[in-house]
Amino acid sequence: MENNDILLKTLKVTDLVKDAGEYLTDAVQRSIIFLDILRKRGDNFFQTIRQGEPPVLIFGYQVIHSGTDLERPVNYDLSRITPSRSQTIDPTKRPIVVIDPRAGNGPGIGGFKQDSEIGDALEQGHPVYFILFHPEPVPGQTLEDVERAQEFFIQEVATLHPHAEKPAVIGNCQAGWAVALLGADRPDLTGPLVLNGTPLSYWSGVEGRNPLRYLGGLLGGVWIADFLSDLGNGKFDGAWLEENFESVHPANTLWTKQYYLYSHVDTEEDRYLNFEKWWDGYSEMTKEEIHAILAELFVGDELEQGKLKLDRKKILNLKNITKPLVLFCSEGDNITPPQQALDWIIKEYRSVDEIKKQKRVIVYMIDQRVGHLGIFVGTKTGKKEHREIIKNIDLINRLSPGLYEMIIIDKGKKEGISDYDTRFEPRDIADIAALNEGREEIREETADFSRAKYVSEMNSMFYNTFISPWVAMFVNEDIADFLKDLHPLRVSKYVFSDWLNPFMLSFKYARGLVEENRWPVSKDNPYAVMEYNVSNTIVSLLESYQKVRDHAEESMFFSIYGNPLAEFIQGKVM
8 A cells, every 4th residue: 555655646746747848838938929020020119110100990992081181181091991802892882980089099999900980881782881990190280170171071972972871970988979979960961870888978977986087187187188288389299188098907917918829829820910900009189189188078077967068169969960870888888888988968867758759760779798898899799789789770760759679689500600689779867877876967067076176177287387388398209108118018119029029030930940840738737726726816806905995095086175275275266
C-alpha cells in the first residue's frame, strides 16, 4: 500500500509538472502573439493617420455632395452606397439615409460590417445613402451649420428619387439626436426616423445605475470642454470623449478587452484589429460645436424642455417631429440607458391620448443585454433588429397614431436564414414610467440638474471672459498637436508600434517561429483554469471599485446640488 501511495503521489507530481510545462509554453506563445497584435494596432494607428483617417466602410461609395462646397461649409459629405453585382436596387423604393455618429471616433461605423443598417437596406433593395464626416472640422462650423447641411443632403436624396416615398433617416448615438433635430426643424423633409442608442432625455436615469449623467455637474459644467478646446487651438479632441466612454466600465477597459484577446489570440486578431481601427481613430469638433452640444443638450437639456434655439430664433421641440419615430435602446447600455432614450415621451405627452390627438406614431424597442456599441455595430442586432426595422419601415409609416413596442419573435431558421415575426403592441405611458421604477418624474432630481446647469453657465461665462483669451494667446497649432499626441489613449497605441519602438519588431519575427510550433494548452489544464479564475477575480475587484466610485460620485452630485444652500443661492441670484 505504501508503494502504491508513493506511486500515486509521484504520478500526480509528474502530471502537475507536465501541465505546468504545457501551460508555460502556451502562455509564452500567447504573449508573443498578443504583443505582435498590439504592434499591428500601433502600426495601423499611424497608417490610418497618414491616410487621413478614411471611413471604415466595407461598402463602396461615391461622394455626391461635399459639405465644404456649401455656403456655410462643414466637414460632412453625402455619399451613395454602391451595391454589389448580386444586389438589385429598386429606385422607386424608399431611400434609406444613414447618418454617421460623430462622437469622438473616426468615420464609417454605420457600414463597418455586412450585417449592418447599410447591408440590410441594400439586401432589401433600397437605395442607400450615407452622410459621413471627415475627422477635421471646418474652422468655425457650428451645430446649426451641420444641421443645415444635413437638411440639404436629405433634400438632394429626395430629388434623386422623385417616384419614391420620402427618405427614412437612421441615426446612431450622436447622429440620433442630430436626426431628432432635423425631424423637429424640418418634418416635411423625411419619412420615418430611426434613432439607435440615442440620448434625448439627458437628465434621466435611475439612481445607482446611470452615473455618467452626473459627470457634467461634477466637473463644473461646460467650461472644461472650452478649456480643452482652447488647448487644441480652437478644436476639441475626440479622444477626451472616448476616454469618458471607457471610464464608465473600468473592468472592460483595463482588463476584459485585453485579456479576451490574450486568451483567444489564435482566433480574435482580425475582429480586434478591425474594431480598433475605428475605435482608435479620433475626430475633432470646433469649440463652437462641443460647447453647444454640452451646454444646450447634455448639461442644459434644452431639447427635451423645448427651449433649444441653436443659432436661430426658432425654438426646436421634440413635439414638432411629425413623422413616425423608432427608438431602439437597451438595458445593457451604460452610455444611453432606456430612460434617456424614452423619458422625453412622458414629459412631452403625458398620455397616449395626447399622442393620438397630435397624430404621432412612436415605436420603441428595448433589448435586455446588448451594450451601447452593440446597438448599432453588433452582428446579432444587424441580423435581427436592424433588419426587421428596415423590413417593416413602410408598415411603421402606416401605423395608426399611438405608442407601440416593437416585438420580434424568433421563428427559427428558414433555408439557413433566421426568420422572425414582428408585431407592434400598443403601450401606455405607464410602461415607460415603469423603467423609472414606476415614477413618471423625479422633481427633486430635475431641480438638482437645473442647478448644475446654472453653475455650468456661470463657470463657462467666467472662463470665457477672463481665462480663455490668455490660454488662446499661448497656444498655436504646433503646441496643440504636441498636446494632442500626449493624450494617454494615443500614447497607449503608438508605444507598441515598431515605427517608434523598434524593439517591437522582435515580436514580429518571433511570432513566425511560434506559429510554426504552436502548442495551445487544453482548457482543462489546472493552470489554465487557475488563470481564468484569477482573471475573474480581477474583473470582480474592478467592478467593485466601479460600484464604490459610482456611488461616491452620485452622492457627491446630490450633496452639492441638492442641499438647501445651493437652492437658496440659485434662488437669490436668479
